Amino acid sequence: MSNFGDLIRIAREEKGLFLRQVAAELGIDQAIISKFERNERKPTKEQVLKFAKFYKLDKETLLVEWLSDKVAYDLQDENLADKVLKAAEQKIKYKKK
Amino acid sequence: MSNFGDLIRIAREEKGLFLRQVAAELGIDQAIISKFERNERKPTKEQVLKFAKFYKLDKETLLVEWLSDKVAYDLQDENLADKVLKAAEQKIKYKKK
DNA sequence: ATTACATTTGACCAGTTTTGTCAAAACACA
DNA sequence: TGTGTTTTGACAAAACTGGTCAAATGTAAT
Numbered sequence: 001m002s003n004f005g006d007l008i009r010i011a012r013e014e015k016g017l018f019l020r021q022v023a024a025e026l027g028i029d030q031a032i033i034s035k036f037e038r039n040e041r042k043p044t045k046e047q048v049l050k051f052a053k054f055y056k057l058d059k060e061t062l063l064v065e066w067l068s069d070k071v072a073y074d075l076q077d078e079n080l081a082d083k084v085l086k087a088a089e090q091k092i093k094y095k096k097k
Numbered sequence: 098m099s100n101f102g103d104l105i106r107i108a109r110e111e112k113g114l115f116l117r118q119v120a121a122e123l124g125i126d127q128a129i130i131s132k133f134e135r136n137e138r139k140p141t142k143e144q145v146l147k148f149a150k151f152y153k154l155d156k157e158t159l160l161v162e163w164l165s166d167k168v169a170y171d172l173q174d175e176n177l178a179d180k181v182l183k184a185a186e187q188k189i190k191y192k193k194k
Numbered sequence: 195a196t197t198a199c200a201t202t203t204g205a206c207c208a209g210t211t212t213t214g215t216c217a218a219a220a221c222a223c224a
Numbered sequence: 225t226g227t228g229t230t231t232t233g234a235c236a237a238a239a240c241t242g243g244t245c246a247a248a249t250g251t252a253a254t
Contacts, residue, residue: 001191068184087165092178094098
């Protein structure tokens with residue numbers, strides 16, 4: 001199962017960059033990026049988009065990864081997760097109209 | 098489409114109670130309950146359980162309503178909601194093991 | 195229209211959580 | 225050991241939450 005941290009760590013390694021370099025480029029402290037890569041902290045939406053742009057990753061893919069991490073985290077110790085997701089789906093569909 | 102606020106407002110009206118009375122009974126300020134009923138504020142999990150008990154509503158039903166409101170809210174202006182929910186489902190399944 | 199009572203609104207506070215900064219500690223390895 | 229990278233943790237600033245209260249608004253009866 002993938003997650004946001006893995007995606008950006010792999011992208012960085014593929015490009016052979018150090019945290020320091022990415023940090024300078026994106027204006028984000030390298031300690032924080034380290035935590036993002038280990039899923040210890042959640043980035044803001046803006047930061048997600050910065051990573052997508054910089055690493056040339058698909059914006060949507062990265063956002064989905066990030067948001068689903070968040071949702072999964074919120075529901076982690078709920079045994080009602082299935083029901084919740086189904087209900088949420090209905091609500092979102094409904095709102096669209 | 099139902100939501101947490103509607104459920105507790107209807108329950109209160111069915112019992113013919115005033116906000117003031119429910120507030121006193123549950124130890125929650127009536128202004129806050131008013132906001133819950135209009136979905137202007139989200140209660141804590143503890144408060145959800147207080148309402149379930151007091152109104153004799155099914156605990157699980159109310160929790161699902163509450164959590165799905167929250168998830169739907171988080172995803173409201175994301176056109177990726179479908180993908181996010183599917184990904185989150187996978188992640189939750191995966192975690193369970 | 196005035197009274198009486200219920201609900202809603204909004205300003206304000208306190209406590210918590212989140213986000214960012216920094217330097218030291220830990221790690222990797224020549 | 226020395227050099228460079230990553231991780232950790234303490235700290236502060238900012239943002240968010242949850243609560244309190246009183247005034248404003250709504251509603252219905254007289």
